Amino acid sequence: MKRLIVMLMVLVFVGVGVAVAADTYTYEASQGKVSFTHKAHSDKLKDCSKCHKGTPAKIDVTKDVAHKDLCKKCHQEMGGPTKCGDCHKK
Numbered sequence: 001m002k003r004l005i006v007m008l009m010v011l012v013f014v015g016v017g018v019a020v021a022a023d024t025y026t027y028e029a030s031q032g033k034v035s036f037t038h039k040a041h042s043d044k045l046k047d048c049s050k051c052h053k054g055t056p057a058k059i060d061v062t063k064d065v066a067h068k069d070l071c072k073k074c075h076q077e078m079g080g081p082t083k084c085g086d087c088h089k090k
């Protein structure tokens with residue numbers, strides 16, 4: 001019994017260490033807030049490596065990442081939204 005409890009505690013502890021992405025991330029910006037639907041994007045693109053290099057982990061979404069490196073770049077290639085008001089909602 002004691003062993004079982006210890007094992008369960010270990011499992012809980014390990015579980016906490018595994019990062020899970022939220023379904024949606026929201027970024028506040030003067031232009032209007034942006035919602036990034038992580039789950040919808042992952043489901044549609046089916047490939048984590050489209051955005052994550054190596055093991056998926058936190059990405060620091062800065063203005064440059066959004067406008068140059070990641071979001072808008074892919075949208076231009078794949079026909080996603082590229083107008084200010086498509087992403088920024090007041």
Ligand code: HEC
Nearest residue numbers: 027029030031034061062063066071072081082083084087
């Ligand atoms: C593909 C989606 C997308 C498009 C298109 C886009 N943005 Fe952004 N923008 C973002 C995201 C995401 C951020 C990051 C916010 C942060 O830093 O947390 C951002 C950040 C910004 C910021 C800096 C944050 C602030 O409060 O000062 C400004 C200004 C901005 N955008 C203006 C624009 C303008 C103007 C356009 C159109 C020319 C535009 N954006 C188009 C997603 C987008």
Ligand code: HEC
Nearest residue numbers: 019020021025041042045047048050051056057058059061
């Ligand atoms: C369209 C781009 C994109 C795709 C595809 C994508 N992710 Fe992400 N993911 C992101 C971005 C951007 C963040 C950072 C969000 C934030 O913290 O602002 C993130 C964050 C994460 C995090 C960190 C969560 C945290 O808060 O520590 C994990 C884990 C993750 N993603 C896993 C995955 C897995 C697994 C897949 C494939 C099933 C996947 N992602 C597909 C863009 C993507």
Ligand code: HEC
Nearest residue numbers: 035036037040050051061070071074075078080081086087
């Ligand atoms: C690897 C490609 C890719 C990347 C990277 C990507 N997107 Fe997208 N995104 C798409 C595609 C494709 C669509 C169009 C989906 C559709 O029409 O069904 C889309 C749609 C959207 C939409 C409108 C529909 C919705 O789900 O809300 C928003 C807003 C959006 N993306 C924001 C972002 C932001 C913010 C980032 C960066 C953190 C980002 N995307 C990164 C491919 C991408």
